[in-house]
Amino acid sequence: MPTSTVENYLKAILVRSTGDEAVVATGALAEALGVTPGTITTMVKSMASRGLLEHQPREGVRLTPEGRTLAMAVVRKHRLVETFLVQVLHMDWKEVHEEAEALEHAISDRVLLRIDAILGYPVADPHGDPIPSRKSHLLERGKGVTLATCEALKPFRVERILDQSPVFLEFIQRTGLKPGARVRVRDRDPASGVVRCDLKDSEATLGLPEAAKIEVKAV
């Protein structure tokens, strides 16, 4: 069994493996995991020797099928736990990421099955991130329609929040731009970099980079 450290490494690699050439730079991992580059090199070599990933020195790292399967299981646990904490324990959706970060390593498959059943087999977590099924081997990516790119004046629904940092989630909470909310871009100004949106009973103003972190879907 992988240690929780290894599980965190696997997850960090998985969520950064975009597309076919799923190669992740070790520097990005050092950044993401809050350790020094040298630590990443060491860990990555040991994980490679265990068959969890391949390491091209000075190039990056790619999960093996085994590594990807393990990583998917961790992501699944993380997101089901988050959903459980919000849905059943009624916790604040801003807090649950941190809690899930620890619980994802302590919950057995037996317990996870119960949680999944009680929640009615949800397909997305509170942030709108898709919950991998028990045997899926692919991680769905965002389709790219966000408040920064969607057609103006047309109605959309918030689908997914692509930034889990407390400060951003706090903003989302405050404005009500949570997954499920109806929203319409009133005005988008590339010159000033400002996006203005209408919600049901309110409006929200945000910058373009921030708007790009809110995935939406036509309703």
Next chain:
Amino acid sequence: MPTSTVENYLKAILVRSTGDEAVVATGALAEALGVTPGTITTMVKSMASRGLLEHQPREGVRLTPEGRTLAMAVVRKHRLVETFLVQVLHMDWKEVHEEAEALEHAISDRVLLRIDAILGYPVADPHGDPIPSRKSHLLERGKGVTLATCEALKPFRVERILDQSPVFLEFIQRTGLKPGARVRVRDRDPASGVVRCDLKDSEATLGLPEAAKIEVKAV
């Protein structure tokens, strides 16, 4: 913060500290934690230097107030988690000890409070073990009335199971001698070491040492 290893050591010491002279032999800890005696000596010295316990070489170990407080918090988490797994996730009460052994180290106080509230602030776990309150500093011991010592032919209620091993819990499950069950000792024979009990719709036969692991209370 203590590591989960240190938490397990603290808990093992606490549940073995009986009475005033709460000194626990290091050998008993080695046995309980499944490590070699030398490992215990090493860990115990480091925990002593952190102020969690006092170590009299070749005598034993005693928790400091700080160590006891931490240990109580771990026991509280363990028992609340067990209760939650049975009550809310409807897991088999034979399985939950193992699950709680891991979860007790991963659950934050925030989550624990929610669990406690949802359960309605229970005072005992599925095995009948008392759940320490948030600030209690004493671990209640069994009062000593068991199926091995209670008066015969009088009605009692099962209060607590003092052996958490899977094989014993399996027996308890099979006979229905779970906490809450009504029971009456029909016949106790010191010569053969056999105790015969009546339950609601059945009867159970067990040895004296086993009977001593089932705490009961007059109804």
Next chain:
DNA sequence: ATTTTGTCTTTGACGACTCAAAGAGATTAT
């Protein structure tokens, strides 16, 4: 009073994870 036995401690070593600092490779700028 010795010896034996059982329990505990010490010592040396190892795997997992980490850092700081120095070194090597590759990319970009001049």
Next chain:
DNA sequence: ATAATCTCTTTGAGTCGTCAAAGACAAAAT
């Protein structure tokens, strides 16, 4: 083409938790 910069790797070291094996102590047996 050379230098500067950026990124990654290597090296040496430290902490934590563990073991095996050897040593010390104390209680019990002779």
